[in-house]
Amino acid sequence: MGATIATATGAPHAAILGIGAYRPRRVVPNSAVVDAIDSSDEWIQQRSGIKTRRWADQDESVQMMSVEASRIALERAGLDARQIDCIVVATVSHLLQTPAVATAIAHELGTDQAAAFDISAACSGFCHGIALASDFVRAGSARHVLVIGVERLTDILDLTDRGTAFIFADGAGAAVVGPSDTPGIGPVVWGSDGEQFDLIRQREDWRDVVGSPEAPGSGVMPHLVMQGNPVFRWASFAMAKIGQQALDRAGITLDDLDVFVPHQANMRIIDAMARAMKLPAHVRIARDIADQGNTSAASVPLALDRMIEEGEARSGDTALLIAFGAGLSYAAQVVRVP
Ligand code: COA
Numbered sequence: 087m088g089a090t091i092a093t094a095t096g097a098p099h100a101a102i103l104g105i106g107a108y109r110p111r112r113v114v115p116n117s118a119v120v121d122a123i124d125s126s127d128e129w130i131q132q133r134s135g136i137k138t139r140r141w142a143d144q145d146e147s148v149q150m151m152s153v154e155a156s157r158i159a160l161e162r163a164g165l166d167a168r169q170i171d172c173i174v175v176a177t178v179s180h181l182l183q184t185p186a187v188a189t190a191i192a193h194e195l196g197t198d199q200a201a202a203f204d205i206s207a208a209c210s211g212f213c214h215g216i217a218l219a220s221d222f223v224r225a226g227s228a229r230h231v232l233v234i235g236v237e238r239l240t241d242i243l244d245l246t247d248r249g250t251a252f253i254f255a256d257g258a259g260a261a262v263v264g265p266s267d268t269p270g271i272g273p274v275v276w277g278s279d280g281e282q283f284d285l286i287r288q289r290e291d292w293r294d295v296v297g298s299p300e301a302p303g304s305g306v307m308p309h310l311v312m313q314g315n316p317v318f319r320w321a322s323f324a325m326a327k328i329g330q331q332a333l334d335r336a337g338i339t340l341d342d343l344d345v346f347v348p349h350q351a352n353m354r355i356i357d358a359m360a361r362a363m364k365l366p367a368h369v370r371i372a373r374d375i376a377d378q379g380n381t382s383a384a385s386v387p388l389a390l391d392r393m394i395e396e397g398e399a400r401s402g403d404t405a406l407l408i409a410f411g412a413g414l415s416y417a418a419q420v421v422r423v424p
Pocket of ligand 1: 352
């Protein structure tokens with residue numbers, strides 16, 4: 087028989103200790119995108135609720151936006167970067183296959199000890215990261231975890247594609263997860279539906295782009311494409327059930343809920359989910375998409391940060407986070423607002 091292996095012991099509970107956000111400087115109105123897609127400000131507002139979006143300038147890289155958001159989250163958590171044991175970065179727009187941007191972020195923040203890695207779960211990446219962080223803290227794998235959701239989707243956006251050009255945008259959000267005496271992060275409800283793999287995807291394979299000397303590739307930057315209609319139907323109805331399951335698993339009723347922070351995919355999806363879940367009038371709903379656009383992995387932390395900044399979400403409030411997107415993949419959990 088082999089030797090007994092010791093196991094780690096973590097904190098009784100985990101909670102979000104601080105949130106930070108970085109919004110790119112450039113505000114892009116619908117009028118700037120309509121010509122290339124033969125659309126109109128009215129159509130975009132009516133179908134998506136988006137009035138303006140934030141697009142990153144050259145210097146606003148995935149790393150730069152992440153570091154800025156993280157510094158704010160760390161300050162609000164009252165922690166120094168050297169107290170972070172693990173950094174999880176959710177992104178699909180860090181354009182190096184390897185290494186992970188997380189290690190560069192750790193270095194720039196001033197810690198070269200933290201475990202640091204990226205995860206790829208598209209728009210649901212941040213909620214996946216919060217689930218991992220909560221379990222790391224409770225299992226003793228890490229004491230403080232920095233979870234970052236960041237995208238520079240404009241790098242992979244086809245500005246002539248009618249289904250995506252007006253929707254996607256750039257930004258970063260970060261959360262510090264750490265030990266807590268009381269439960270601050272409920273059980274995650276997560277899953278995937280790979281049968282729908284092609285609904286939202288990078289159109290070109292990197293090999294098609296580069297090719298080989300005998301068969302040169304297209305040389306075209308891979309773009310994000312989406313079959314909007316089925317995504318809309320799936321997100322509006324299936325995801326409301328996942329939200330309810332996350333409430334049930336946390337032992338929370340709709341009456342206990344203060345804040346609803348769904349992925350900022352599209353205003354009509356947000357409204358359809360709120361209706362399908364029968365959210366009571368007192369529940370405050372994140373609607374960051376109107377002037378931020380859909381920032382995929384960054385959308386939930388950006389939306390929560392804004393609600394905190396504007397006093398719509400207060401410290402101690404009970405919030406339902408739910409995110410969904412390419413894969414298809416999804417994750418939801420109830421959290422206490424820091
Ligand atoms: N501007 C103007 N008209 C457009 C358009 C655009 N960008 N894109 C499509 N249209 C037109 C079509 O040509 C079509 O016209 P027709 O009726 O004369 O044939 C009509 O609008 C409907 O096209 P359709 O593709 O069925 O659009 P839709 O009603 O599904 O709306 C979306 C498109 C993208 C707004 C919608 O599918 C959607 O919101 N999907 C969810 C997307 C989302 O949130 N994804 C994020 C998940 S992470």
